[in-house]
Amino acid sequence: xxxxxxxxxxxxxxxRAANLPCNHSTISGNEYVYWYRQIHSQxxxxxxxxxxxxxxxxxxxxxxxxxxxxxTLILPHATLRDTAVxxxxxxxxxxxxxxxxxxxxTLQVKP
Amino acid sequence: DAGVTQSPTHLIKTRGQQVTLRCSPKxxxxxxxxxxxxxxxxxxxxxxxxxEEERQRGNFPDRFSGHQFPNYSSELNVNALLLGDSxxxxxxxxxxxxxxxxxxxxxxxxxxxxxx
Numbered sequence: 661x662x663x664x665x666x667x668x669x670x671x672x673x674x675x676r677a678a679n680l681p682c683n684h685s686t687i688s689g690n691e692y693v694y695w696y697r698q699i700h701s702q703x704x705x706x707x708x709x710x711x712x713x714x715x716x717x718x719x720x721x722x723x724x725x726x727x728x729x730x731x732t733l734i735l736p737h738a739t740l741r742d743t744a745v746x747x748x749x750x751x752x753x754x755x756x757x758x759x760x761x762x763x764x765x766t767l768q769v770k771p
Numbered sequence: 772d773a774g775v776t777q778s779p780t781h782l783i784k785t786r787g788q789q790v791t792l793r794c795s796p797k798x799x800x801x802x803x804x805x806x807x808x809x810x811x812x813x814x815x816x817x818x819x820x821x822x823e824e825e826r827q828r829g830n831f832p833d834r835f836s837g838h839q840f841p842n843y844s845s846e847l848n849v850n851a852l853l854l855g856d857s858x859x860x861x862x863x864x865x866x867x868x869x870x871x872x873x874x875x876x877x878x879x880x881x882x883x884x885x886x887x
Contacts, residue, residue, distance in 0.1 A: 703775070703861050703878030704814065747813055757804050757865050757874055758827050761813030 663687070664748045666765045672742075674771050678735040682748030685729045690753040693724060693731050697744040698764070704747065707733065738769045773798065775879035777862050783885045784852050792847045792882045796864030802826075803845040804876065805837060806861040814861055820845050821867055849884075857886045 665683040672678040684693065692711050696704040708715055708722045710731070715722045721734040735742055747764040776795045784790050796803050802821045806814035816829035820839035834850045843864075849856055860883075863876040 701880075703863070703880050705878070706875050745813075751874075754870065755874065757802060757819055757863070757867075757876055758816050758829070759804075759806075759814070759863075759876065760816065763811075763813050 663750050663760070664762050666746070666748055666762060668763065669766045669768070671768050671770055672735075672738045674740060674769055675737055678738040678742065678767055678769070680733040680735075680746050680748075680765050680767065681730065682733070683730045684748070684750055687728050687750055688752070691750040692753065693722065693728075694749050694751050694759070695720070695722065695733050696747045696749070696759075696761075697742075698747065699741075699744040704761075707746075709751070738767075740769050740771065743767060743769045775800075775862055775864050775877050777860075777879040777882050779882060780880070781883045781885075783887060785887050786852055786854060788852050788886075789848065789850045790852060790884060792849075792860050792862075792884070794845045794847070794862030794864075794879060796843050796845070796862075797877045800864035800866050800877070801843050802865050802867045803839060803843065804863045804865075805845070805847045806863065806878075807831070807856075808859040808861060808881070810858070817847070852886045854886050857884060859883050 694709040695707040698704045710722045724731045745764040804819040805817040808814040818828040823839045839845045859881040861881045862879045865876045
């Protein structure tokens with residue numbers, strides 16, 4: 661079973677920041693927080709990951725709380741093409757690839 | 772550089788039949804994982820192949836089996852198909868680096884299997 665909890669759906673206005681929360685209160689010390697997204701009819705796409713520090717890349721920023729029990733994925737300027745299902749998952753250090761997905765958050769970006 | 776490719780894109784089978792799905796990993800990747808995604812659900816891990824052997828397995832019955840070839844491509848076989856096997860089957864590949872903390876997986880577009 662997934663160890664993460666996400667809201668089933670969220671809306672965001674185009675051009676505004678989209679903030680997607682994820683709760684992972686039972687996270688272990690060696691588990692990374694990974695985010696993937698899945699645009700309709702495509703395979704999931706890696707977005708970003710982090711252990712305890714905030715991370716930023718060209719796609720998004722990841723904010724992890726100090727106690728690591730929750731995190732927020734931030735899309736700074738959402739576009740219509742960011743409409744997708746966003747998955748937050750925990751991956752143990754050294755994991756060779758088994759990902760456990762929950763049901764994710766469906767983000768609808770509206771014009 | 773081609774990403775992960777899967778074939779066929781769509782497939783229709785009837786109950787009791789057998790099906791084989793194929794996956795070619797991203798260039799340079801040596802590890803292939805398979806996932807099943809039912810409609811409205813997140814992907815569920817089936818198994819993973821590395822060095823032509825099954826390395827990890829999820830909670831799927833023995834009707835689901837696989838194979839990895841020396842060129843790292845992989846097949847997923849499902850026997851005695853059930854209506855509940857209707858789903859999107861995703862293949863993902865990565866490079867296994869022992870001791871590495873970070874293993875980004877690249878997913879293919881999937882094969883949509885419909886069982887009637």
